[in-house]
Each structure stands twice: as structure tokens, then as C-alpha cells.
Amino acid sequence: MTVTTPKGFTASGIAAGIKASGRADLAVVQNTGPHFAAAGLFTRNRVHAAPVKWSRQAVSDGQLAAVVLNSGGANACTGADGFADAARMAAATAGHLRLPADDVAVCSTGLIGIRLPMDTVLEGIETACAGLTDDGGAAAATAIMTTDSVPKTAVREQDGWSIGGMAKGAGMLAPGLATMLVVITTDADITAEQCDAALRDACRVSFDRADSDGCMSTNDTVLLLASGASAVAPGTDAFTDALTELCHDLAGQLIADAEGASHEIAIEVVGALYEEDAELVGREIARSNLFKCAIFGNDPNWGRVLSAIGVTDADFDPDMIDVSFNGVQVCRGGQIGEDRSLVDLTGRHVHVLVDLHAGEHTATILTNDLTYEYVKENAEYSS
Amino acid sequence: MTVTTPKGFTASGIAAGIKASGRADLAVVQNTGPHFAAAGLFTRNRVHAAPVKWSRQAVSDGQLAAVVLNSGGANACTGADGFADAARMAAATAGHLRLPADDVAVCSTGLIGIRLPMDTVLEGIETACAGLTDDGGAAAATAIMTTDSVPKTAVREQDGWSIGGMAKGAGMLAPGLATMLVVITTDADITAEQCDAALRDACRVSFDRADSDGCMSTNDTVLLLASGASAVAPGTDAFTDALTELCHDLAGQLIADAEGASHEIAIEVVGALYEEDAELVGREIARSNLFKCAIFGNDPNWGRVLSAIGVTDADFDPDMIDVSFNGVQVCRGGQIGEDRSLVDLTGRHVHVLVDLHAGEHTATILTNDLTYEYVKENAEYSS
Structure with missing residues (x-):
């Protein structure tokens, strides 16, 4: 159920000894062909890690045959060495x-600023x-974990062909690609x-809209490798649809496992x-610490939603905005709507619906609440 | 030592019963003349409160004779009523x-979305x-507190004239005016x-650079009232200098009392x-939750500083950046510098010095760390 589900791929994951804990920390994924088409997307952070520089160059000719990945060190801010x-x-x-x-991409994750x-x-x-095998995908997914509590994998099986993916990322999880490594x-x-x-189409509406903590990493990488081993040519649209589904699946898993989170929040903005x-608008709400703390406290605090929206230069009239929490419209026309005590936020999933009443467009941003555990993990863990 | 220190002003602060706690919640400051010159600066949040709309209009003719302020309710998102x-x-x-x-300004602070x-x-x-008296300034400063733990006041006494000020603000403390009410x-x-x-000159380098939690409020207001009662005309430069000092003083007090903070952080960016x-660059660092958590954990995590800088479009070469924490240059030329164990962050004050090596300009942003207490206060308090 992972990167070795599609035909023409082998993988492995091992404990090389990079992590002091002795946990798995090194993975290789190989495309055994017959084709070696590939694409990559990388962090837009101008401070980007050495493996990002390398891999961007390696994939620039549209071809990759393998990816080597390590956890236990990001190889970022390490200069020419x-x-x-x-x-x-x-x-x-x-x-x-x-x-x-130059057919091998490199991905690293872990502490910044150490060799x-x-x-x-x-x-x-x-x-x-x-140790590469055609069922090594699960071991590879485990070897790239840092503060992740579970490995993240997904597959989409289609008529005679398939897509498989693995992802890591639990902190520095923000747009311009959520902070993460993904191999598809x-x-x-x-x-x-x-x-x-x-890959561009799929990432734009999935990983790019997962924003756990607003912090963009130095190492974000999403790689797509195509072996052609099924001999089925699905066409761009069908392939993009399946890839987008898979990316949504992985992005949801990243948000579900974000550091210290007690709620998974989908902020759906309509009427834009x-x-x-x-x-x-969705991103600004997702980055409001006050909003995120309110959700942690199970408080449908629509005032903090409006004050976040008001910072943007999006097209809207403040007196037209509606805001619902889990189906209860607590703000109507920019003012007090239904009784906020009707809202139940005790479950893990929160749906915030914002209607700007300015047009027909929509986007959904995935984020998390801000909790004691987030602070604890990030005060104690050096990344 | 407050708004009634300058001649020509009276003030009062009382418990009107707006707050359920019975604490002081209503203040009036009056300018008794002979002159009534005034200026105001307001939140740039497009969702702004009714009193902001009123006061912006009231001060637009350059004249105010009084300010009425309440805590216990922000009168924001309350529509025409x-x-x-x-x-x-x-x-x-x-x-x-x-x-x-129309010579009376109005300021409100507290919960958004209630009448x-x-x-x-x-x-x-x-x-x-x-109850207006010429020593009522301290009572007025107390009556505008919300989650503030102490009243904030400051004065600057000059040759024959003076400036006095009071401020409130402990959350939603971010730029485009820190979230606050200030009467000077x-x-x-x-x-x-x-x-x-x-007022514009002084705020630009003081309140506008205090960014505790990145959340811009709906009610920010800074008002300056001039009575002329000293009969001394200090000239614009001398006045601006004293006013800027006073605003720095109040901005520092706001950051010192920010919700749940255990460190006061000055991020000085030079060489821009x-x-x-x-x-x-300073603001982006100040808004990185990962950086703020690291400081809470007494960790001089320069990797998180660099990853925040990398998100900006400021002019810099990543391989030229130096970063010091409390005088220890832990990052030199974008790479590992002095041993991070030499840095002591156990004190309350943290100085982060970033040198971009791109020019001669500088700015300092004041912020706080992200702590359990911040999360607790903002999960439990509805604002």
C-alpha cells in the first residue's frame, strides 16, 4: 500500500545509525523502468537545504531513477560542504x-544546521x-519519520495502473508546500x-493548502516517478485526478498527525x-494563533475569524460575511448570528465555513489547533 | 505619572458594572484647554469596531476635547446598532x-461580537x-485593562512642558499598531x-514594531491630545523625539505584559x-511559532530564524547571514557559527541580532515567546 504498489519500483528502509535513538533513518526508492519520467516540486523558502539544491538540478531534465532519503538531519544551512x-x-x-x-534525487529531514x-x-x-525489494515501501515510509507518530502512505488503484505515495511531516507544516518530504x-x-x-495541479490544491503552523521549511520536496511498467497510458486528466486524490489523502494524513494537535480544522471559504x-482568507485564519487557541478551547470564536479576514486585501464587505462552525451560523452579515452555545467542538474534526458573498470561488485550507503539546514539542525539540 | 501629568487635563476611571468581575471598566480623559489640537491613528484591520469608525471621524478635523473609553466589550462586529x-x-x-x-473620541476593548x-x-x-480630577490618570489607566496584569503609563517631562500616556493591550498584539488603546x-x-x-513618526518605530502574537485587532487606537496649557511651543523635532521615547516606553510595557509570555524578545535586524x-525580516521571525517555542525552551535555534528569513522577499544572500543570540554568533555566513551551548537564554530578555550584509538599514521588532500560558489564556478567554 505504498510506493512499491505500482509495478516497476523497489524500496527499502533501514536504521543506519544517523538518529541517536537507533530508529530507522535511511530509505531508498528505485524506479526499475522501463521508463524514468519524473517531476519535482520544492520549497519556496529562499533558505533551502543542500539536498533541495541537488534534487532540483537532478530532476530538471524530467528523469529520475532513484531517490535516497534520510531523517536525523536536514543538511540545511551547511554551506558548500x-x-x-x-x-x-x-x-x-x-x-x-x-x-x-544525476538520475538520483536526495531528500533530508531533521535538525537544521548540523552536518x-x-x-x-x-x-x-x-x-x-x-536491501531493495518490491515490498519495501512500508519500511521506506517509516525511515523518513521525524516527529511523525505514524508513517503516511496512500495508493490509488486504477484500471490496470496505480499510484502510490509516502509522506513525512509533522512540524514546519505550511504552504508553499507543507513542510514535508513526499515520494510518489x-x-x-x-x-x-x-x-x-x-504534479503542479495536484499540489496546488492539496499540499499547498495544508498549513499546520505557518512555518515554511528549508527541505520541502515532492517527487513523482513514473515507471511506465503497467504499459497503460491513462491520459493527463485521468492521471491528474487520481494524483490529486492521492495528494489530498496524504495532506490529510499530515494534518491529522501534526505536532501536538487536538483538532483537525478544515477552513472552507466560499463566495470569493x-x-x-x-x-x-483561509490561510490568514489558519495562521491566527488566537483562532487556533480558541479551537483548542472548544470555543467557536467568530470574532477572531473576522479579525483575521480583515487583515487581508481580499474582495469583501465586512458587513456581508457569514461564518459557521460545524454547521451553526454564529456570524451572519458580519454580526452576531445563531447562539454560539449551539456549537459542539468537542470532536476532533472542525469545519469552519466562511461565506464572503463576493463571488463564486472557493478554497479549503487544512490546519490544526494550537495546544500545550505543540508548544511543548517545539520548545523541547530542536529542528 | 500619566495622562494627567501634563497641564490642562483631567481624568477619571470607575467600575461602571460592564465587567461581570466588578473591576474598573470605564474612563474619561478631558482636555480643558486652552487648545484642543489632536491626532489619531487606528487599526488597519478592515474589520474595525464601531468606536474606531466614530473616532476616526471625530479626530478628522484635528480637534478633540475628550475621550471616553470602556473595557469589558469591544463593540466590534455589532453592525449599525x-x-x-x-x-x-x-x-x-x-x-x-x-x-x-464630534469633539469626543470613543475607545472600546474586550469581547468582539457582543453589544x-x-x-x-x-x-x-x-x-x-x-468625577474628573487633575490626578485621575492612574484610575483611568486601570479602567481600560482587560487581560493586562498591570496598568501601563509613562511620562516625559521636558523644559516647561510634558507628555503623558496610558496604554492597554496584552493580546491581539500585532502590527499595524499593536492591539491596544493608547491615549497620550x-x-x-x-x-x-x-x-x-x-504621532505618525513615533508610532511607525514603536507600536508598529511591537508584534506579540501576529494578530491585528479590530479596535486599535492611539490618540494624542494637546492642551497648549504650558504655553511652551517646543517645535516639531523636539516634540517628536520626546513623543517617540514615550511611545517606545509604552510599547515595551505592552510586550513586557503580553499574555503568558516568559521572554521579551528584541529582534534587531541590521545590514538591510x-x-x-x-x-x-524582523516581523517574519517574530511571527514564527517554531522560533517562539524555541525561545520558550531556552533554545538558540538559529535554523528557525533562517527558515523564517527565507520566506521573505527582502534583499539578502542566504550564505551571508549572521545570527547572534544574546551576543553569541551561532550562525555565521548562513552556516554553523559559535557553539550554541555558549548562549544563555534563561533570563527574561532575549536579543536576537540578524545581519543581512546587504546594506546599512536597521529595524528592531519586539515580540514574545509562545508558552503554555499563552495557549491557556487564549483557549479560555473569549476575545
Whole structure:
């Protein structure tokens, strides 16, 4: 049920010894062909990690044959030496698998500002490459976890072809790609151009709209590798639809496992003049610490929703806005609506519906509440 | 030591019964002349409260003779009825003090989305107007507190003239004016135009750079009233300097008393190509929950500083950035610098120095850490 579900892929995940805890920390995913089409999307943070620099270059020709991933260190803010480390990870993987180094992408996650223990990493890469199997996807998904409490995987099986994916990310989870590593595989027979177009479309409405804590990471990477091993060419639309579903599934899993969260919140903005307005408004609400604390306290605090909306330059009239929490319209026309005591926020899922009454567009942002546990994890964990 | 320190001002603060707790909740400040020059700055939140709409209009002719303020309810998101309530507060104050209603500004703070108990408010206004004295400033400063733990006042005594101020604000404390009410009085003989220019200059580098929690309120108001009672005309520059000092003092007091904070953090950005870049970078760091949690945990986490800087479009080269915590340069040239264990963050004051090495400009943003107490207060308190 993961990256090795599609035909033409092998994977492995091992404990190389990068993490002091001894937990799994190194994974390899290989595309065994016959095709090697690929696409990638990366963090828009201008401070980006060495593996991001490497992988952006590696995928730029639309072709990848393998990905090597480690947890236990982000290899970010490590300068020219760090870039050389990322290049050595790719070269070592390529050597063991008899590939050109520039067909190997590299992903790292963990602490910023420390060098990776390269002897340990290189030894681990040898072991992981030797252990690649066609059911190694679950082990790979586990090896990329940091503060994640569960591995995240998803598949979509279609008529004769499939897509599989794995993801990690529980903090620095914000847009411009939620902070995360994602590897998606497919045995569909599609070109690199189709991969690129489909990945952009799917990410725009899924990972880009998962905003747990507003903090954009230095290492975000989403890679799509297509083996063509099913010999089925589904066409761009059908492929994009399935890929979008899979990305939504993984994005939901990321939000469900976000650090310290006690509520998963879907902020649905409707009635926007532009889709960009809907996204902007949803994102501003998702980033209001006061709103997030209120949800933690099971308080349908629509005043904090309105004060967040008011900061944006979206098109709206403050006296037209409606806000509902879990189906109860507590704010109507910018004023007091139904009795807030009718709202039940004790469950884990919260649906906030904002109607701007300015147009026909909509967007949904996924986020979390702000809890003691979030503060605790991020006060105690150095990332 | 407050708004009644300058000559030509009286004030009062009483418990009118708006707050269920029975604490003081209504204040009046009167300018007894001979001059009535005034200026005001207001929240840039497009969802702004009725008293903001009223006061912006009242001060637009450069003249105010009194301010009526209440805590216990923000009169925000209350529609046309709420605006009528604010107008009635001004009219009632004006009636008791024999003033035109449009010379009276109104400020409210507290819960968003509830109507004020107008009978109680109007009765309170009568009592407060009857109780105006030339040493009533301290009582007024106490009556505008919400989650503030201490009243905030400041004065600057100059050669024959003075400035006094009071402020409230402990949450929704963010730019575009920190979330707050501020009334500043002076007996300097200055024009409304001088008031306006000096107030804009002073706020731009003080309240506008205090960003406790990134949440902009619906009620922010800063008013400056000048009585001319000292008969001294200090000139715009001297007045602006003293006013800026006073605003820095009050802004520091707001950050020192921010909800649940255990650290007061000054983020000084130097070496920026433009002052706007310095401010943008400082603000982005101040709004990173991960950075704020790290400070709570006494962790000089420079990786989170760099990842926040990287989100901005300020002019910088990631490989040139230096970051120091309390004098220890833990990041040099975008990479690992001095040993982070040399940094001591156990004290309440934290100084983060960021050098972009891109120019000569600088700005300092004041903020707080993100703590269990912040979450607790804002999960339990409806604002």
C-alpha cells in the first residue's frame, strides 16, 4: 500500500545509525523502468537545504531513477560542504545501483544546521541499496519519520495502473508546500511533461493548502516517478485526478498527525471573487494563533475569524460575511448570528465555513489547533 | 505619572458594572484647554469596531476635547446598532461636559461580537464625568485593562512642558499598531498638523514594531491630545523625539505584559538594503511559532530564524547571514557559527541580532515567546 504498489519500483528502509535513538533513518526508492519520467516540486523558502539544491538540478531534465532519503538531519544551512555531502549521497546510491548520479534525487529531514555523519550515511546507503525489494515501501515510509507518530502512505488503484505515495511531516507544516518530504510513484505510462503538469495541479490544491503552523521549511520536496511498467497510458486528466486524490489523502494524513494537535480544522471559504482570495482568507485564519487557541478551547470564536479576514486585501464587505462552525451560523452579515452555545467542538474534526458573498470561488485550507503539546514539542525539540 | 501629568487635563476611571468581575471598566480623559489640537491613528484591520469608525471621524478635523473609553466589550462586529451605541457614548460624554459630540473620541476593548450594556455604560459615563480630577490618570489607566496584569503609563517631562500616556493591550498584539488603546496627552503648544506628523513618526518605530502574537485587532487606537496649557511651543523635532521615547516606553510595557509570555524578545535586524526589508525580516521571525517555542525552551535555534528569513522577499544572500543570540554568533555566513551551548537564554530578555550584509538599514521588532500560558489564556478567554 505504498510506493512499491505500482509495478516497476523497489524500496527499502533501514536504521543506519544517523538518529541517536537507533530508529530507522535511511530509505531508498528505485524506479526499475522501463521508463524514468519524473517531476519535482520544492520549497519556496529562499533558505533551502543542500539536498533541495541537488534534487532540483537532478530532476530538471524530467528523469529520475532513484531517490535516497534520510531523517536525523536536514543538511540545511551547511554551506558548500553540505552540498558536497548531498552530492556524495547521490553518487554513492548511483554507484551501487549502476545509475548516473544525476538520475538520483536526495531528500533530508531533521535538525537544521548540523552536518550529516557521512561515514554512517554512506554505509547505510550501501545496506539500503542491497536491501531493495518490491515490498519495501512500508519500511521506506517509516525511515523518513521525524516527529511523525505514524508513517503516511496512500495508493490509488486504477484500471490496470496505480499510484502510490509516502509522506513525512509533522512540524514546519505550511504552504508553499507543507513542510514535508513526499515520494510518489506510478506505473502509468506518462511523459515527464505530463508528470510535471499533473504534479503542479495536484499540489496546488492539496499540499499547498495544508498549513499546520505557518512555518515554511528549508527541505520541502515532492517527487513523482513514473515507471511506465503497467504499459497503460491513462491520459493527463485521468492521471491528474487520481494524483490529486492521492495528494489530498496524504495532506490529510499530515494534518491529522501534526505536532501536538487536538483538532483537525478544515477552513472552507466560499463566495470569493477569485480563488486566490478564498485561499488568502483561509490561510490568514489558519495562521491566527488566537483562532487556533480558541479551537483548542472548544470555543467557536467568530470574532477572531473576522479579525483575521480583515487583515487581508481580499474582495469583501465586512458587513456581508457569514461564518459557521460545524454547521451553526454564529456570524451572519458580519454580526452576531445563531447562539454560539449551539456549537459542539468537542470532536476532533472542525469545519469552519466562511461565506464572503463576493463571488463564486472557493478554497479549503487544512490546519490544526494550537495546544500545550505543540508548544511543548517545539520548545523541547530542536529542528 | 500619566495622562494627567501634563497641564490642562483631567481624568477619571470607575467600575461602571460592564465587567461581570466588578473591576474598573470605564474612563474619561478631558482636555480643558486652552487648545484642543489632536491626532489619531487606528487599526488597519478592515474589520474595525464601531468606536474606531466614530473616532476616526471625530479626530478628522484635528480637534478633540475628550475621550471616553470602556473595557469589558469591544463593540466590534455589532453592525449599525453598535455604531449607534458608540455615537451615544460620545453624545452622553459631550452632554455632561458641555462639548460638541464630534469633539469626543470613543475607545472600546474586550469581547468582539457582543453589544455593550448601554444603560450601564451611560450611567457610568455620568459618574465618570462627574468625577474628573487633575490626578485621575492612574484610575483611568486601570479602567481600560482587560487581560493586562498591570496598568501601563509613562511620562516625559521636558523644559516647561510634558507628555503623558496610558496604554492597554496584552493580546491581539500585532502590527499595524499593536492591539491596544493608547491615549497620550501633552501641554505643549502644538498644532493639529504637528500632532499628526509627530504621532505618525513615533508610532511607525514603536507600536508598529511591537508584534506579540501576529494578530491585528479590530479596535486599535492611539490618540494624542494637546492642551497648549504650558504655553511652551517646543517645535516639531523636539516634540517628536520626546513623543517617540514615550511611545517606545509604552510599547515595551505592552510586550513586557503580553499574555503568558516568559521572554521579551528584541529582534534587531541590521545590514538591510532598505529599512522596509529590516522590518519585514524582523516581523517574519517574530511571527514564527517554531522560533517562539524555541525561545520558550531556552533554545538558540538559529535554523528557525533562517527558515523564517527565507520566506521573505527582502534583499539578502542566504550564505551571508549572521545570527547572534544574546551576543553569541551561532550562525555565521548562513552556516554553523559559535557553539550554541555558549548562549544563555534563561533570563527574561532575549536579543536576537540578524545581519543581512546587504546594506546599512536597521529595524528592531519586539515580540514574545509562545508558552503554555499563552495557549491557556487564549483557549479560555473569549476575545
